Structures are given as C-alpha cells and as structure tokens.
Amino acid sequence: MAYDEAFADRIRRAIGPRPDVSERQMFGGLCFMLDGKMIVGVNGTDLMVRVGKDGYQAALARPHVRPMDFTGTPLSGFVYVGPAGTRTAPAIARWVERAIAFVATIPQAKRRAKPRPRPRVVGSARKASRAGRA
Secondary structure, eight states, rough: BOOOHHHHHHHHHHHOOOTEEEEEEEETTEEEEEEEEEEEEEEEEEEEOOOOOHHHHHHHHHTEEEEEEEEEOOTEEEEEOGGGGSSSSSHHHHHHHHHHHHHHSSSOOOOOOOOOOOOOOOOEEEEHHHHHHH
C-alpha cells in the first residue's frame, strides 16, 4: 500500500476509539469506514475526505483541496486535502468531523435476502412429476 503510516496514525487519533469505525485498504491507500461507509482515508500524504455532492463545491473552495481523481474522472462527493491542509491535529479533526457528519446522513442500505435455490428434480422423480401433470 502506498500511504504514509504516520499520517494514518494521526487520522486514527482524530477519529478516536469508536467501535463503529473500521479500516479497509482501498483506492491504493487506507480508508476509514463508519458502519461500512467510507468517511476518510489516506493515499500517500493526501487525506481523502467524503464530503457528499452538496458539500463538494464548498470543500473545493478551501485551501489545499482538489478533486479526488485517480481514474481520469473526478469522484463526485470526495476530495483530496494536500499535506499543507492537514499539518495540525485540529485541521485533520475538522475534516474527519465533516466526513462523519455527512456519512451520518446516508440511510443504511437494505440488504436483500438471497433468493432460495429451486430444488432440483432428478431421474424418476422428474418422470413422476411429469406424469402427475398429464
């Protein structure tokens, strides 16, 4: 993984001890997930922040912020904050709090039940089934 482990530790401290936050390697870096939804991450020395579509333009207007673009197309609702924008613990905490506040507005996804497989009818049982329909 290409990320700064010391920076990841600074993000961990900003998040604090939360049982609802987990870590996952994604986007070529390390992401922090709140109830399975990405809030922030670290990629190299940049902070990835989920700000949502409504907060996207306001976030881009902040110093040291640019669109999160690693495929050639900016990912709407996500931004990168460069190292100059995350020099202090309070600066990181503000971005983390902003991301947590946004993710808290996203409704929980409803999990669909897996469809039950149809029982296979083989051999003589199939013939009996056909005979019963005739």
